[in-house]
Amino acid sequence: MASDGFTTCLWFDGRAEEAAHFYVSVFKNSGIGEVARYPEGAPQQAGTVMTVEFTANGQRFLALNGGPQFTFTEAVSFMIFCEDQEEIDHYWAELTADGGEPGPCGWLKDRFGVSWQVVPDRLQSMITDPDPARAARVTEAFMAMSKFDLAALDRAYAGE
CATH class of the missing domain: 3.30.720.100 (Signal recognition particle alu RNA binding heterodimer, srp9/1)
Structure with a gap:
């Protein structure tokens, strides 16, 4: 290496x-x-x-x-920033397959216990929007999700 x-x-x-x-x-x-x-x-x-x-x-x-002494926790996770729903769906399906576990707000654990966040790449700009109402709507929407639904986030952002 x-x-x-x-x-x-x-x-x-x-x-x-x-x-x-x-x-x-x-x-x-x-x-x-x-x-x-x-x-x-x-x-x-x-x-x-x-x-x-x-x-x-x-x-x-x-x-x-290394042996059984240490295991993974959610204190460390890997973030995967995705361009579109297809990419979100792909990583979500692959990483939760064969014993992986879906979690809240785009988080999941794979079959080895490693934590991942499968996140739309534009989420950060949505939740830091200068319009606090937009940011609040998006935050409220994603807090109710397991796997991110990009269309629903876009609707929340637009106020629909």
């Missing part, structure tokens, strides 16, 4: 390689890098996957099989 920028390390309990392949399948501009295996005398069984380097949507990650 290159030494510039940041790499996010995700801690898994034996599912690092599976997770890396899953994320690579969901996002464009993705690929698997080097796979390191535990040596003899390590805290995990020798020969099992220790780390998997991967890129998802151009972002660098390292999936680590």
